[in-house]
Amino acid sequence: MWSVTSTILSLVLFATYLGIGALAHDTHFSLGWALASTVFVWAGPAQIILISTLGSGATVVQAAIAVTLSAIRLFPMVVSVLPLVRSPGTKRRQLILVTHFIAVTLWVECVRLLPQVPRGRRIAFAQGLGFGLLSVCLVATALGYGLAANLPELFGAAILLLTPLAFLLSTARNCRQLADVLALALGLALFPVVSLLHTGVDILISAVSAGSIAYAVQRWRAAQ
Amino acid sequence: MSEFIGDWHSLLVLLLAGFMPNEVWRMIGLWLGGGVDEGSELLVWVRAVATAILAGVIAQILLEPPGALASVPGWLRYLAVAIGFAAFVVTRRSILVGVICGELLMLAGKWWIG
Numbered sequence: 001m002w003s004v005t006s007t008i009l010s011l012v013l014f015a016t017y018l019g020i021g022a023l024a025h026d027t028h029f030s031l032g033w034a035l036a037s038t039v040f041v042w043a044g045p046a047q048i049i050l051i052s053t054l055g056s057g058a059t060v061v062q063a064a065i066a067v068t069l070s071a072i073r074l075f076p077m078v079v080s081v082l083p084l085v086r087s088p089g090t091k092r093r094q095l096i097l098v099t100h101f102i103a104v105t106l107w108v109e110c111v112r113l114l115p116q117v118p119r120g121r122r123i124a125f126a127q128g129l130g131f132g133l134l135s136v137c138l139v140a141t142a143l144g145y146g147l148a149a150n151l152p153e154l155f156g157a158a159i160l161l162l163t164p165l166a167f168l169l170s171t172a173r174n175c176r177q178l179a180d181v182l183a184l185a186l187g188l189a190l191f192p193v194v195s196l197l198h199t200g201v202d203i204l205i206s207a208v209s210a211g212s213i214a215y216a217v218q219r220w221r222a223a224q
Numbered sequence: 225m226s227e228f229i230g231d232w233h234s235l236l237v238l239l240l241a242g243f244m245p246n247e248v249w250r251m252i253g254l255w256l257g258g259g260v261d262e263g264s265e266l267l268v269w270v271r272a273v274a275t276a277i278l279a280g281v282i283a284q285i286l287l288e289p290p291g292a293l294a295s296v297p298g299w300l301r302y303l304a305v306a307i308g309f310a311a312f313v314v315t316r317r318s319i320l321v322g323v324i325c326g327e328l329l330m331l332a333g334k335w336w337i338g
Contacts, residue, residue, distance in 0.1 A: 012319050026291025030230030033238060040243040045278050050242040052281055055290060060241045066277060068245035073274045076267055078253025092254060099254045100247070148292065154334055156292030158327055164282045164305060165326045169312045169319040171278050183272040187279025192287055203280040210280075211273030218268070 010136060012166055013105050016044045017137040019163035021144025023048065026160060027055030031145050038141045042134065043103045045070050048163060053203065062201055069207070077107040084114045085122045098123060101130025104174070178221060182214035296334060304330035 017038065024034035029051065041047050046067045053063040081102055082095060102110075110126055117125045148156050168184075175181045190206040199205060285293070286301050293301070308326025315321045 012323070015323060022292075023285075023290060026293075029234065030228060032228040033230050033234055036235065037238055037242055040238065041246050043246055045274075045281070046242065046246045048285075049277065049281050050238075052284060052290070054237065054241065056284070056288065060237055063237075063241040064245040067242060068248065070274050070277045071246040071249045072270045073249075074246070075249040075253045078250050079257065082254065082257060095254060099250045102250060102253075153292045153295050154331065157296050157334070158331055160285075160289065160291060160293040161296075161301070161304060161327060161330055162323065164285045165308050165323045166319065167278060168282050168305060168309060169317075169322045171275060171282075172309070172312065173317050173319060175275070177268065179268055179272040180275050183275040184279045187276030188283050190276075191280040191283035195284070195287065203277060203284065207273055207276035207280050210276035211269065214272045214276070215269045218272075 009105055009108065010133070012170060013044075013133065014136060014140045015162045016166045016170075017140035018144035018147070018159055019161075019166065020044065020047050020051070021141040021146075022148035022156065022159040023051050023055075023144075023163055024141075025145045025148035026156070027051055029055075031142065034141050034145055035138055038137055039134065041067075042100065043071060043074065045167065048167065049203075058200060062204070065201075066203055069204070074102060077104070078102050081107055081110045081126075084110060085126050087119050087122075090123070094123060098126045098130065101126065101134070104170075105133060106130055177218060179211075179214045179218035182217055183211045186210035186213055296330060297337070300330060300333045300337075304333065 020038070021034055024037070025031075029037075037047050037050065041050065049066050049070050050063055053066050058066075078099055082099070085098055086095060106126070106129060109129060113129075114122055114125070144159055147159055151159070171184055172181075175184060187207055187210040190210045191202065194206040194209075195202045197205075286305060287298075289296070289301065304326045307329045308322045311325035312318060312322030
């Protein structure tokens with residue numbers, strides 16, 4: 001059942017969580033904290049945002065706003081996966097665990113694999129898949145944390161570089177519309193400029209401006 | 225054990241700034257269920273802002289790198305990511321090839337600098 005695509009997706013996921021573990025170590029969080037963030041947050045971007053904002057001195061409220069803005073994208077994923085999972089008699093509380101597991105990788109895999117699974121077994125299948133991915137990522141988090149603590153500086157740097165690389169490329173791959181591409185490019189370009197202001201909410205300012213400009217350009221192009 | 229967990233205050237921060245603001249969108253999706261148009265204008269804007277947040281965080285890590293990454297000079301960090309991205313484009317969007325090329329370039333550059 002594991003085709004090449006899913007192997008590569010899990011490899012990228014593994015690399016991402018190696019990076020998260022290393023990032024947590026180098027921003028002085030404990031290993032237990034890093035593992036707990038993987039279990040409870042279970043969304044790579046939100047974890048990176050949480051660790052890097054808190055690590056650079058943001059307040060709890062500033063970090064929470066950045067996390068929640070990044071997490072809105074989970075909402076359409078949940079809305080599109082759940083109809084695939086539920087049967088006519090399924091109660092909401094039976095779906096809570098599956099809902100928690102939904103993040104980009106599980107979403108892609110569910111859309112790909114669930115149609116081949118009999119409807120009555122889909123909740124169990126999605127829970128198993130989610131739990132499997134979570135276990136892999138917990139190992140990666142601990143490994144990244146341990147490697148950052150023990151490896152020579154050069155390899156520590158290589159593991160930390162995994163985070164921006166893997167996220168840039170997976171975000172670029174998930175771009176579906178012009179607005180997504182522009183938001184990515186403008187977001188990269190605007191942050192260095194806005195960071196000169198040292199507002200404490202640099203990421204929010206640059207992201208809301210970049211995202212809004214990207215959205216406006218797409219609407220303008222569509223209207224033409 | 226206390227070293228493993230760290231202080232309880234930081235776990236509370238994880239709950240308030242990480243778990244709750246993230247999980248709330250999953251649970252809203254569960255409660256509202258169907259009837260939401262994925263192509264709606266508001267969601268297009270939200271996705272653009274979310275993408276730009278991620279872009280900002282990527283830029284922040286490269287610009288103000290944490291820990292060991294700070295030992296790599298700025299130009300080499302940017303070059304490694306640019307080469308990784310170029311490899312990703314050339315291989316028709318292979319994330320794996322892009323990541324490997326970027327990493328190898330950084331390691332080679334660091335070795336070359338000495």
